[in-house]
Amino acid sequence: MTPRFAPGVRLHHDTARQRWVVMAPERMFVPDETALEVLRLVDGARDVAAIVDALAAAFAAPREEIDADVRAMLDDLVARGALAG
Amino acid sequence: MKAPLALLAELTHRCPLRCPYCSNPVELTRASAELTTEEWARVFMEAAALGCLQVHLSGGEPTARRDIVAITAAARDAGLYTNLITAGVLLDAVLMARLVAAGLDHVQLSVQDAEPAGAERIGGMKGAQARKEAAARMVREAGLPLTLNAVVHRQNLHNLPLLIDTALEWGAARLEVAHVQYYGWALANRDALLPTRAQLDDATRIVTAAREAHRGRLVIDYVVPDYHAARPKACMGGWGNNFLAVSPAGRVLPCHAAESIAGMVFPNVRETSLREAWEESEAFNRFRGTGWMPAPCRGCAHAERDWGGCRCQAFALLGDAAATDPACALSPHHAMLADAVAEAGAADFRYRAFG
Numbered sequence: 001m002t003p004r005f006a007p008g009v010r011l012h013h014d015t016a017r018q019r020w021v022v023m024a025p026e027r028m029f030v031p032d033e034t035a036l037e038v039l040r041l042v043d044g045a046r047d048v049a050a051i052v053d054a055l056a057a058a059f060a061a062p063r064e065e066i067d068a069d070v071r072a073m074l075d076d077l078v079a080r081g082a083l084a085g
Numbered sequence: 086m087k088a089p090l091a092l093l094a095e096l097t098h099r100c101p102l103r104c105p106y107c108s109n110p111v112e113l114t115r116a117s118a119e120l121t122t123e124e125w126a127r128v129f130m131e132a133a134a135l136g137c138l139q140v141h142l143s144g145g146e147p148t149a150r151r152d153i154v155a156i157t158a159a160a161r162d163a164g165l166y167t168n169l170i171t172a173g174v175l176l177d178a179v180l181m182a183r184l185v186a187a188g189l190d191h192v193q194l195s196v197q198d199a200e201p202a203g204a205e206r207i208g209g210m211k212g213a214q215a216r217k218e219a220a221a222r223m224v225r226e227a228g229l230p231l232t233l234n235a236v237v238h239r240q241n242l243h244n245l246p247l248l249i250d251t252a253l254e255w256g257a258a259r260l261e262v263a264h265v266q267y268y269g270w271a272l273a274n275r276d277a278l279l280p281t282r283a284q285l286d287d288a289t290r291i292v293t294a295a296r297e298a299h300r301g302r303l304v305i306d307y308v309v310p311d312y313h314a315a316r317p318k319a320c321m322g323g324w325g326n327n328f329l330a331v332s333p334a335g336r337v338l339p340c341h342a343a344e345s346i347a348g349m350v351f352p353n354v355r356e357t358s359l360r361e362a363w364e365e366s367e368a369f370n371r372f373r374g375t376g377w378m379p380a381p382c383r384g385c386a387h388a389e390r391d392w393g394g395c396r397c398q399a400f401a402l403l404g405d406a407a408a409t410d411p412a413c414a415l416s417p418h419h420a421m422l423a424d425a426v427a428e429a430g431a432a433d434f435r436y437r438a439f440g
Contacts, residue, residue: 006230007228007229007230008190008191008229008230010166010190012138012164012166014136014138016088016134016135016136017088017136021138023138023139023166023190025168025190025191025230025232025258025259026168026191026193026232026259026261026306028090028138028139028166081304
């Protein structure tokens with residue numbers, strides 16, 4: 001699976017409040033730190049494995065330990081309408 | 086003081102439709118008084134700097150402006166999430182493509198009824214429904230998300246199930262079922278538009294069932310009419326709390342209907358910055374927070390939940406914008422809403438028009 005943002009959804013830096021927000025049609029939400037790290041790697045080119053690799057490298061974490069968590073996070077973001085599967 | 090999250094940009098009052106519940110003021114602004122492209126671009130930059138994250142490009146009909154593409158691009162350049170609120174009847178494939186290239190994020194398309202005859206009678210424009218359906222297709226083909234906005238009332242609530250079908254057939258991911266709110270044009274047409282209690286209860290049941298039936302496919306937002314309520318709506322989430330509007334002529338408003346309150350003077354973007362208007366103007370501070378509240382709002386446990394309801398409604402119905410909204414059961418004037426419901430039942434509309 002190669003995650004990408006759902007139509008009309010994008011990550012936006014809210015400079016006035018010093019935070020990142022997910023902007024979507026007629027709604028917005030503030031992702032937690034973990035979700036934000038995942039969302040920043042979603043570019044429509046990286047597949048799930050590549051996203052896991054990037055996070056494993058960035059946080060010096062064993063790949064096999066974070067793999068399930070990242071997949072669960074992606075599923076959750078799809079369920080919330082932020083990402084298209 | 087919080088920073089605003091959203092800006093409603095009312096680009097023009099011009100519109101090919103004549104809906105009798107139009108949210109524009111009864112005194113419509115003519116094209117010659119409208120802000121220029123450059124003025125709107127400055128408003129968007131100032132709104133983003135102030136903390137706004139999204140802009141609703143609205144009207145009237147925003148695509149009636151010849152510079153709608155440049156305006157959309159300016160909103161995106163300012164970093165705002167851009168939502169076009171349109172009747173759809175002026176959209177064509179060329180304009181759609183140019184709006185997408187300009188960075189438009191989302192389209193909200195209005196529909197007046199599910200059946201063309203009813204829709205075109207309510208909207209006051211022949212041939213509108215087919216154009217709207219075509220507009221919905223263009224939005225979807227352009228890859229943009231589509232919200233359908235259905236304003237509902239006494240004369241179209243019987244078609245609510247068909248309106249939900251229409252949203253699905255036209256490819257909308259969201260549907261707003263918005264009961265008419267009674268200001269301006271809608272107040273003038275209240276006898277023709279107010280639903281009965283039975284109509285409201287049916288509608289609520291239908292929306293609840295449809296949400297369940299179409300979960301994952303269609304999100305339904307539901308706005309109820311406050312004439313049948315015991316608690317007033319938290320109008321705009323509080324006056325000057327997280328929302329501001331700019332009128333076609335540049336007036337900065339806490340809500341799009343605020344100009345209906347006689348005697349209030351609103352700042353204009355031609356004379357002041359958006360930040361000054363938001364933070365320092367007398368108009369924005371007049372009903373901000375809870376300090377202005379009289380009894381029974383003062384000290385009420387709901388004061389910071391409903392903010393005393395709607396200032397425009399208090400003014401329209403009681404002649405006093407600082408009174409408790411009569412939609413609240415604690416208002417000594419609450420019974421007047423039930424009286425209005427009992428008296429409703431007119432058939433004919435007074436259509437929106439330039440005076």
